[in-house]
Amino acid sequence: MNKNNIVFRVQNYNKVSFGALLGACSEELLSHLKIIIWEGTGPIPPEALNGRTLLVYSFMMAHVKSVESEILQLKSQFSESAVEAFFISGGAHVTATPESITAMGFDLAVCGESEEFFPEFLAKWLEKCPPRGIVKIEPGKVDLNLYPGFHRLTNYLPPVEISRGCKWGCSYCAVPRLYHGTLRYRSVESILSIARQYFQIQPSRRRIKFLSSNSFGYGSEDGRKPNISALKELMLGLRSEGVTEISFGSFPSEVRPDFVTEEVMETIRPFLTNDTIVMGIQTGNDKRLAAMGRGHDRETAVRAVEMLKKYRFRAHVDFIIGLPHEKQDEQDDLLTFMEELVHKYNVKVHMHTFMPLPATPWENQLSSVISANARRRLKALAASNNLDGWWENQIHYGRKKT
Ligand code: SF4
Structure with missing residues (x-):
């Protein structure tokens, strides 16, 4: 029987998504x-041009x-080869702006979490009756424990997704909107089962990271x-599974400052091998923290940085410059604040320029x-290896409506 082809267009930024999709499909399918x-x-x-x-x-x-531009080029390649091709896309950007995705030439835009939908869609595509247009999946429903989040075929064992969603509502952030304000956790049992499988697939592996x-x-x-x-249960479980390198609260995960407490530090520090949070x-x-709905103030943030240093972690801290209506003197204050954190607590700054993300409360705002002067000081921090991030590339997206 001729097999149908499925091509995953893999980039560094979407490896996790494709592993999760494949992992949600049965081997029979x-x-x-x-x-x-x-x-x-x-x-x-070339084999992709050889069959449906x-x-x-x-x-x-x-x-x-x-x-x-890639889709345009592929459509003409497939048409010249007289091969039937179907283009599907999902993910956060698609979920926020599905109409723009079908206008780009995709046959199907999938809004929402796809673990349940994708295997059903594949079966329909194999039967030659796939849905077309836009599919909207009810958000916040997927049970993480039912899906491993990886497949060995992608040759990539991603950080284990231990939670999905967020109960906070920061105005610039897409996460609570994508998941309708829900917050779900993967159980300790499920996390340990994935760690066990990772060690089976890669016996020399020592480290487990989280998302x-x-x-x-x-x-x-x-x-x-x-x-x-x-x-405590998670840390003890990982140790009993033989995870000798537990990297927790570091990239690609984050933590909130109000969760950096003495009790949390005392609980997790003895288990962790990462030195950055x-x-x-x-x-x-x-005032800006309140306006964006962060739910913590500057004092709490400084206390968290102090606490991390006390427990021998280097804080790698996300900051945003160019917030809507931000004045020059506010930018000067922000730079002074960041420089203080760098010099006093050895913080490394991860710098962003404000970008109005679709479907967020600030989607129609422009960056300032x-x-x-702020650029000069940012570059000086970067030159001394105390700042990283894509803030310069992001300037273009923050001003896109001008
Ligand atoms: S930025 Fe705010 S809303 Fe977004 S995930 Fe973090 S805490 Fe939640």
């Missing part, structure tokens, strides 16, 4: 497909232009205060111009 992983900047693998082909994309706002918008909030019932017993502060201006 996948046995009907020739799976092609197309990674990097080279041309599409499904092309799967997931991308973010910053990649729209490059994906659009969460607030690692220190693992198991928190209301998402507002730490759950010490859940953190990624934390969001965003700005040092209390970053003053020449």
Whole structure:
């Protein structure tokens, strides 16, 4: 029987999504497909042009232009080869702006979490009756414990997703909107089972990393205060599974400053091998923190940085410059605040320029111009290796409506 092709358009930023999709499919279903992983900047693998082909994309706002021109080129390639091709895309950007995705030439835009939908869609595509247009999946329903979040075929064992969603509502952030303000956790049992499988697949592996918008909030019932017993259970479980390198609260996870407490530190520090914690502060201006709905103030943030240093962690802190209507003197204050944190607590700054993300309360806001003085000071911090991030590239997206 001729197999149908499925091409995953893999980039560094979407490996996790494709592993999760494949991991959600049964081996029986996948046995009907020739799976092609197309990674990097080279041309599409030639075998994809040889048979009926499904092309799967997931991308973010910053990649729209490059994906659009790639789709155009592929459509003409498939048409010249007289091969039937179906283009499907999902992910956060698609969920926020599905109409723009079908306008780019995709046959189907999938809004929402796809673990349940994707296997059903594949079965329909194999039967040659796939849905077209836009599919909207009810948000916040997927039970993480039913899906491993990876598949060995992608040759990538991602950080284990221990939570999904967020109970906070920061005005610039897409996470609470994507998941309708829900917050779900993967159980300790499920996390340990994935760790066990990783060690089976890669026997020399020692380290397990995690994915969460607030690692220190693992198991928190209301998402507002730490759950010490859940953190303890997770740490003891990982140790009993033989995980000798537990990297928790570091990239690609983050933590909130109000969850960096003495009790949390005492609970997790003895288990962790990472020396960096990624934390969001965003700005040092209390009025702006309140306006963006962060739910903590500057003092709490400074206390968290102090606490991390006391427990021998280097804080890698997210900040945003160019917030809507931000004045030059506020930018000067922000730079002074960041420089103080760098010099006093050895903080490393992860710098962002404000970008109006679709479907967020601030989607129609523009970023403020970053003053020449602020740019000079940001570059000085970067030159001394105390600042990283894509803030310069993001300037273009923050001003896109001008
Ligand atoms: S920035 Fe963090 S805390 Fe705020 S809404 Fe987004 S995920 Fe939640």
